[in-house]
Amino acid sequence: MQVNPEFDGSESFIFTAADESQTATLGTALAEVLPAGTTVALSGTLGAGKTRLVQAVAGAAGVNPREVVSPTFVLIQEYSGRRKIVHVDAYRLKDVDEFFALGPEEYFASDALVLVEWADRVLEALPAERIDVHIEVLGTTRRRFEIRAVGEKYREVIADLRSMLPDGGSC
Numbered sequence: 037m038q039v040n041p042e043f044d045g046s047e048s049f050i051f052t053a054a055d056e057s058q059t060a061t062l063g064t065a066l067a068e069v070l071p072a073g074t075t076v077a078l079s080g081t082l083g084a085g086k087t088r089l090v091q092a093v094a095g096a097a098g099v100n101p102r103e104v105v106s107p108t109f110v111l112i113q114e115y116s117g118r119r120k121i122v123h124v125d126a127y128r129l130k131d132v133d134e135f136f137a138l139g140p141e142e143y144f145a146s147d148a149l150v151l152v153e154w155a156d157r158v159l160e161a162l163p164a165e166r167i168d169v170h171i172e173v174l175g176t177t178r179r180r181f182e183i184r185a186v187g188e189k190y191r192e193v194i195a196d197l198r199s200m201l202p203d204g205g206s207c
């Protein structure tokens with residue numbers, strides 16, 4: 037039952053993963069529904085599961101997940117599977133100018149799927165329309181993912197996710 041009729045529920049989706057295999061399920065679903073050229077802004081504390089989720093998305097797109105590690109020394113990594121994936125880790129960036137110096141617009145304008153860890157540190161440099169994923173640690177293996185469409189363009193992604201995965205709970 038719709039509790040609040042004002043809320044159409046279309047722009048955000050909550051997924052709770054009971055363990056890593058369910059995080060992988062979310063990653064597979066994201067790889068399926070995210071259109072080419074989407075930027076995904078990932079936030080959450082150290083060890084929340086940002087890199088794990090990127091591994092799952094990349095793995096579902098045909099990239100060897102072992103290739104996917106937090107880009108500690110290289111700030112931007114590119115993987116080629118069935119689709120092109122760009123993996124950014126903003127953790128070690130001094131400031132947003134250092135990020136701008138890497139020429140990120142080129143990646144955002146391409147048809148690659150761009151996944152940015154520690155996105156909150158470089159928010160002003162990210163495309164205005166994007167998908168935000170915030171991860172919260174609920175327990176040793178339990179994680180809450182809030183997936184939000186920022187801007188009109190990606191509302192359909194949320195609807196697609198809702199049709200594939202249980203909203204709120206785990207699968």
Ligand SMILES: Nc1ncnc2c1ncn2[C@@H]1O[C@H](COP(=O)(O)OP(=O)(O)O)[C@@H](O)[C@H]1O
Pocket residue numbers: 053054055056057059080081082083084085086087088089106153176177178179
């Ligand atoms: N459901 C889960 N989803 C993702 N990671 C999990 C989960 N349960 C336990 N973990 C563990 O949490 C850690 C997440 O690490 P990582 O993905 O590198 O975090 P981050 O990139 O956010 O710092 C890993 O050690 C992983 O094994």
Ligand SMILES: [Mg+2]
Pocket residue numbers: 086087106153
């Ligand atoms: Mg990481």
